[in-house]
Amino acid sequence: MKIDPNNPADLSAQIAGAIRDAIVAGDLIVDARLPSEAELSENFKVSRPTVREALKRLAAQSLIRTQRGAFGGAFVNRLSFEDAYNQHITTSTLLLGMNGVSFDTACEARFALERACASLSAARRSADHLATMRVEAVRQAQPGLSDEAFCASDVAFHRALVDGAGNPVLSYQLAGAVEAMQPLMNMITFTARNRAQIVTLHSQIADAVEARDGGAVSAALTALEVYTKTLAQSVFAARALAAEGTVTDKAAR
């Protein structure tokens, strides 16, 4: 694991890679303590700042944690579901935002994945999950809600649906799809009628979950997907038209 080709570039990246490989391969188990920075710098024949940069890279991925003081040091971190959630959400959000992913594509992926949870959630959801869904649906029906708060509640609703499946791996995977959509959803201005329609569909979903009818959950999700897409389409079309108008206005001057 001490292998370090002498030349090409970025020693800290090479060192981080070597340690990461050791962790993934299981050579370094959870809570194992890495050698101190001074020892690492000696082993790898590099300076301490270089070692530190490598360790920071690993810390950024939650692969290690550091502890100060005597008998402190860097320890292999147990990657918690929460850390993984957050990383996944950040990555997914940036991926959608930076690659010109269309609303339809993201929407399709999100609802396809959510339907994957439908029958499991219908079968296993606890009373808590159902209650959360009901609470969020009520919140969404309140008139004074800002668009951002509406979207946040939407995420919470779907989160409860997904968590109802009782499979943390599924929840983790879905977190990226559901939460990463929020910036795209926030671009939409919802009219009162839009919201009412969405709340109706949410209530249908909750009803189906309450009845433990996976098929109905799936169908309601599909209806919501279709409605969301048409809604987005009309909003974007209106916006494009407005932009066109602005251009025309400018040209007319």
Added chain:
Amino acid sequence: MKIDPNNPADLSAQIAGAIRDAIVAGDLIVDARLPSEAELSENFKVSRPTVREALKRLAAQSLIRTQRGAFGGAFVNRLSFEDAYNQHITTSTLLLGMNGVSFDTACEARFALERACASLSAARRSADHLATMRVEAVRQAQPGLSDEAFCASDVAFHRALVDGAGNPVLSYQLAGAVEAMQPLMNMITFTARNRAQIVTLHSQIADAVEARDGGAVSAALTALEVYTKTLAQSVFAARALAAEGTVTDKAAR
């Protein structure tokens, strides 16, 4: 964005967080150049090594890239699907490996997500995707294959199925679920009969995809899920029994 509380801990983490927020919020767009390390260290009132540690954290998440030389520096990186794949796979693999996730839980999540792609892939797959699935199924039927190679081919097969849906967001999300299962699958020793059964189910899936019958794909996936679970169960049971035997042997001495 220059805000930096004076005290608590880990300046480099705070700086990395501030820059990351600026990127996620869109204040720093793709390919924008960050100030030089010297300028950043002046702005944040910290030393250059500290700034560098912060930048390495961001580089570890593929949020920035650095370029040497005049007019070089740190630039906001366009997060590619490939970078995101790899990060997601690493995170997912560690998450499963470190948290005692049961085989059944991971398996359930994987197949639930894969079924989410079934109808889309049946409808949209190209001839290439189908051909890849056929090739991998043939490869899996060859006798001399090692268990690792068999599992790798399994991943390639399912990868083609998922990619057939033609939705890169879906492919990205699924990559974590499918590839992260491989270490768990590698723990299973497949008999010739096991493999034959799996190849049969893979062929059924390919047939259904060829016929563009999403329902049949979904059903075959479910059959494969059930078979995989029973297979794993028997393998683990046999292994537990063997361990028990060893203990008994030792006790008998």
Added chain:
DNA sequence: TGCAACAAAATGTCAGACGTTTAAATGTAT
């Protein structure tokens, strides 16, 4: 025995320096 002071180990941070890479600016020759 119990508590306080001290020592040691480790990370966190800083300052300054040198090497290397790269692109732009400059200069020279055709």
Added chain:
DNA sequence: ATACATTTAAACGTCTGACATTTTGTTGCA
């Protein structure tokens, strides 16, 4: 004036050495 070679400067990559801070363990005293 253009083309090419040279110089220059900006920036990152790395190193050395030092100090600050935090935490733990141990010693010493009451």
